[in-house]
Amino acid sequence: MATAPRIPKGTRDFGPLQAARRTYIFDTIRSVFQQYGFLPIETPAMETLDTLLGKYGEEGDRLIFKVLNSGNYFDKIPEDQIRGDNFAGLAGKISDKALRYDLTVPFARFVVKHQGELAFPFKRYQIQPVWRADRPQKGRYREFYQCDVDMIGSNSLRNEIELVEIIDQVFSNLGLEGTRIQINNRKILAGLAEALDAKDQFSNLTVAIDKLDKVGPDGVLKELEARGLGQKVLHFFSERLNSEEGMSLDALETLFNTAETASEIGQKGVEELRFIFNRIAPEDLKTSRLDFNFTLARGLNYYTGAIFEVIHPDFKGSICGGGRYDDLTGIFGLPNTSGVGVSFGADRIYDLLGDKNLFPETIGSPTQLLFINFGEAEADYCSRELKKVRAAGIAAELFPDSGKMKKQMNYANNKNIAYVALVGSNEMESGKVSLKNMQTGEQQSLSTDEMINLLKNN
């Protein structure tokens, strides 16, 4: 292999089995979305650059794949501006569109653009690839599919409840047990910042406490200190971080109601979560568990209320995430339209189901019957029988070449085809086929109609 062709870093090919398994995931997720009354939409792979920039935070902007303009754009740029230190200025001149980074922002843009045609509250789902110029590693790709469900134009917290049910339903339908749905509320984080006199350090605060799972309580304290958070913050967390009680919803409620740490927005956040927890009992969920987790922050900076993240003990990183955004459409000119949604990471779910061997075995062998090819006359005869079999709704094929028997049987074997029909001169004369069950090796002589009946009941 002197010059083996390559594909770009962080992208993958999918063979027949893999593609079939991915379709299974998409179909499972899609059917749950539809069951809850969501409608499909699709948006272009590219958006204009200004639609995407500034929505995902600084880090996010850096990871957006920009698409080069067509034509010789350098002609229009004065020569003295083409310098390395002017890269930021040049980028805007040589690129005015980019590959979408997620499905939520394009959705917000879609809603604003088509507001006149939509019935609100609008419930849509969208299953499409997104691209990020990230360094790939395990569970992280440069091209991956997201499966988004969002409802926009309703402030009701019943939407959040419905999303929890959807998440539970999807993973239960996929046969995955032990998923943990973690929930927090941006208002609680904002309240915490307010109560601890760290309002202007909100993002430093959230980034630091988000690391609790990874670096432990001491690590978080170090991180807080390194990020320059004040004494009040350090003192508060050094006392509370070691006990679950200290950061429970009850404890936070008390905190936000105490005079010297009062926070109205914090109270609101607690209230919102209580609404949800009061209506979802653990036994309401099939295979998932719903937990409050105050360390959950999420980097996408458009979230304003509830935030979700779904994890699984056997997988590093989240497999689903989302939250409420009160004013994402406002940026595009449609204010006061709140939305909430979550996104399933199809590629991570694919990896996880593969690791845990949870794909149904029947996936990937669509052909039920193969006609062996003994020669032109026999093949002509089989072609006519094949039409009848297919018309009866059975997936079948005829081996195209009259090669070696062994090769044809091997083909059926490798493709996991359940039955093989042998039709030679004897069968043509009697009008029957010899049908071989590839699993048991049993063989019987049947008319075409009898064969169709047998295959249908299989």
Added chain:
RNA sequence: GUGCUUGUAGUUCAGUUGGUUAGAAUGCCAGAUUGUGGUUCUGGAGGUCGCCGGUUCAAAUCCGGUCAGGCACCCCA
């Protein structure tokens, strides 16, 4: 953007302190078997050891560079 690590048949990997013609398993092709696969036996094809340079009588092996993959950080699905 930062750090670590690995590149040897199609694939997964061996390859000793540097020493003849670089191996195995599996897969592929053919035969044993002209109408019977998944078992078995026999044979065959398949490699410029990622690439470039250096050290040496001698390099898959040591050194430098480069490219590509993987992992971790950051961030995230």
